[in-house]
Amino acid sequence: MNDHSRNIHAAPRPVIRQLDxxxxxxxxxxxxxxxxxxxxxxxxxxxxxxxxxxxxxxxxxxxxxxxxxxxxxxxxxxxxxxxxxxxxxxxxxxxxxxxxxxxxxxxxxxxxxxxxxxxxxxxxxxxxxxxxxxxxxxxxxxxxxxxxxxxxxxxxxxxxxxxxxxxxxxxxxxxxxxxxxxxxxxxxxxxxxxxxxxxxxxxxxxxxxxxxxxEPLSGDLFAALEERLGQVMGRDFVQNALPLDAERDGVRLTGLAALPTYSRGSAVAQHLFVNGRPVRDRMLLGALRAAYRDVLPRDRHPAAALFLDCAPERVDVNVHPAKSEVRFRDAGTVRGLIVSGLRHALAGAGHRAATTVAGVALGAARPEPVAPRVYQMDRPSPAARAAVYTAQAPGFAEMQDAWSARAVEPAAEPAPADPAPAPQETHPLGAARGQVHGTYIIAQTTDGMVIVDQHAAHERLVYERLKRQMDDSGIAAQALLIPEIVSLSNGDRALLLEAADDLARLGLGIEPFGGDAVAVHETPALLGEVDAEALLRDVLDELSDGGTSELVRERLDAILSRVACHGSVRAGRQMRAEEMNALLREMEATPRSGQCNHGRPTWVELRLSDIEKLFGRT
Missing domain, CATH: 3.30.565.10 (Histidine kinase-like ATPase, C-terminal domain)
Structure with a gap:
């Protein structure tokens, strides 16, 4: 026996004692x-x-x-x-x-x-x-x-x-x-x-x-909640948020979720509650991010206050000393409810964009004071103003033809006896009145004006159209000439095979290949040439983390977004009046058209009262 062994056996045996x-x-x-x-x-x-x-x-x-x-x-x-x-x-x-x-x-x-x-x-x-x-x-x-x-x-x-x-x-x-x-x-x-x-x-x-x-609030529960959220998170949040009320398999989701254009630079405005208990749960936060996946850029975070209610026996709150995390008996149902409920609300918002976008625009447009205030006694007399206006009139009249921003093209033939009716300004996004810098559409509404980024708006419209087509006809799969064999652990292999039907609908075909391996015989055609093993391992990571796989669909959505970008109206292209009005009408009818594929606003509304303030016409 060596010295080291003797020292180990000579050490005193630790005594188990009761702490006071x-x-x-x-x-x-x-x-x-x-x-x-x-x-x-x-x-x-x-x-x-x-x-x-x-x-x-x-x-x-x-x-x-x-x-x-x-x-x-x-x-x-x-x-x-x-x-x-x-x-x-x-x-x-x-x-x-x-x-x-x-x-x-x-x-x-x-x-x-x-x-x-x-x-x-x-x-x-x-x-x-x-x-x-x-x-x-x-x-x-x-x-x-x-x-x-x-x-x-x-x-x-x-x-x-x-x-x-x-x-x-x-x-x-x-x-x-x-x-x-x-x-x-x-x-x-x-x-x-x-x-x-x-x-x-x-x-x-x-x-x-x-x-x-x-202060304590009473009355209708949702009205009280909305008022309290306004007190805590600010009126801007409530004004730019969408109400939620969805239920699935005995789990109910309520609360408010902000429009994508009312996003934050960090996750500080994300609040989750389970049976009234504030929690910070990774699964729930992941579902919130997934719901906003294709309407927010990676560096922006949604703002939301989500309340989940279910029978107490369906959730375990005794899994963390501070009770800040919970464990659901059926986590997939809860995650699916959050994702589907939020996406439904965002789609229902249509072309809405955050009102704070207009505030930022007005702040940028507000001129800096460059001269001292002119008081009433310093203003020119009515006769002097009339003389100035008379002097300016000819020049202004000459500019009208050469510098008009009207979008109507020169008529090659005399106008018909019954001209087409003018676009209605009563539409939510108004009627197109012109185009500036070949990029922005100016539309007039009943009480203000709308500025539309034509490329960003059309990009979202094309993207949503492509997604609908993909959903209608399914995701085409391309068969591999030689199936790729991927070796996995027993647990990973079982997890993948359990989700095989769902993956097949996304164009990823797998089947058991004996032992601990699976054979990949189909991959989504839109992905082109793909590393099947790397794709499988990424899908496994998501299955292990969230219980469902959105990764393949997310990659397909990313490709569709790029296709939509290249197939959209480019900045700098001159558009006819009917084209611009058609774009506005399609925006009003398309879900999530208030922001482009990268989460930026597609349009800004300026109220007439706000514009008048810029020129001191109050």
Whole structure:
């Protein structure tokens, strides 16, 4: 036996020992309370579960020195308070069915965890009982005692992580922690429109300043939700969003999803809720991205607030310590509902584009002040203005023929006795009045004007036409002269063969080839010469991640988009009036025509009132 072996056998055997409650609570706090925002989330969720209708949150120094949550919920008695601080003690469930969870909290870990790493005080009063107070610091609980409180509960957490000072080093600046708390409160406010929320920063003492306020809303549920989303995400979002209401196999999807032209540079405006619980779930976020796949460029992100509701037993919320992720019993149904529901809403939006596009255009067009304001006494007299107009009239009259932007071509023959009726301005995109720089169509509407990028608009129209043709006639497959044999693991091979029928409809034909291999005998004809093994492995990655394969279709869509680009009206081409009006009418009838294949707007509307402001005609 060598020295190394003797040293191993000489090492003492590790002893298994039971940790004390203080250590257990500190470990639990590390999982549940990551930062001050986590503590705020747990306390506010407790208030909502208690039936509160108004919740006030006060914080100081980013929540590091003070977090106080006050609610008007059902409250607790003096006998309840010690139980509330015991591990795994809760009023939310009885433990018989962990899948039948209808509340935010259910583990009974939050309060004892917070008491283990900070100084926690709870004051509460239940109806018909006297108010009582209990305190815990670093896991040491004081006896309950009477206090003064009219109703509800006040939970005060001071000096978070003072009992575990190493955790303080991992916290960010007060400003960053305050922003994280604000985001948590706003997401919970979106989930509960009937509850009023007030977030106040009291750093430095005094009354502090209110950083967020949302009054409780009543009435129609969707109207209340829309109003609350306007309070939280802004009126622009609501004005440029599409309502959602779809159902499939007992799962319902509601909420608002923004038009593609109202996109963001990051995913900060994506909010997902499952049975009212805010979540950040990869599968759900992936479905949201997939729904916007061919209407947004890769560097833009959709804005949406999506609410999924289903029976509690169909979703497991007990898969993450912070309950921010969920697992569905039938993830494919949920993903398909999100993708189809959003795509249906986007198609129904037709030619709509975000109103913010017009605001950007007006901002770019607004002239910079170059001269001091002219006051009334400095204006020229009416006689002087008349003389100037008379002097200018001949020159302007001469310009009309040579410089007109009218799109009517010179008539080769005398006009017929009954000319064709002029295009109607009552159409949503109006009637074409001219073309500038061979690129932009100017159309007049009943109360303003529309500027259309002719190439971008026609590109989307051709793309949608090609996709319809592909859907009608199916995706043609090209047979390989010699099938390509691809070796896979047993799991990957089974996954691919299970999806073989779906892949065949997309032009990818596979069949088992004995052992752990499959034979690829057909590939989509539109893809041309393709590396079948690389394609299969990409499809496998998507099947493993999402459960369905959209990758082949996505590649085909990308090729159709390029074909549409080359087959569209090019910038610089002069168009006749009837061509321009036909383009406008087709845009009005085509889904997703408000943005081109790359996610840019195809048209901008300027209201007459906005144009008049540019020229001071208010």
């Amino acid at each position: 409650d203080a250590a257990i609570n500190r470990i639990a706090a590390g999982e549940v309370v990551e930062r001050p925002a986590s503590a705020v989330k747990e306390l506010v969720e407790n208030a909502i579960d208690a039936g509160a209708r108004r919740i006030a949150i006060d914080i100081a120094d980013g929540g590091k020195t003070l977090i106080r949550v006050t609610d008007d919920g059902c409250g607790m008695t003096a006998e309840d308070l010690p139980q509330a601080l015991a591990r795994h003690a809760t009023s939310k469930i009885d433990g018989s069915d962990l899948l039948d969870i209808r509340s935010f909290g259910f583990r009974g870990e939050a309060l004892p965890s917070l008491g283990a790493v900070g100084r926690l005080t709870i004051q509460s009063r239940a109806e018909g009982s006297d108010a009582a107070e209990i305190a815990v610091a670093a896991g040491i609980v004081s006896p309950a005692k009477p206090c003064a409180l009219t109703r509800g509960t006040v939970v005060t957490l001071r000096d978070l992580f003072y009992a575990t000072p190493a955790r303080l080093k991992f916290l960010r600046t007060d400003r960053a922690e305050s922003q994280a708390i604000g985001e948590v409160v706003r997401r919970l406010a979106m989930a509960e429109p009937a509850v009023g929320f007030t977030l106040r920063d009291v750093s430095g003492g005094g009354e502090g300043r209110v950083t967020f306020r949302a």
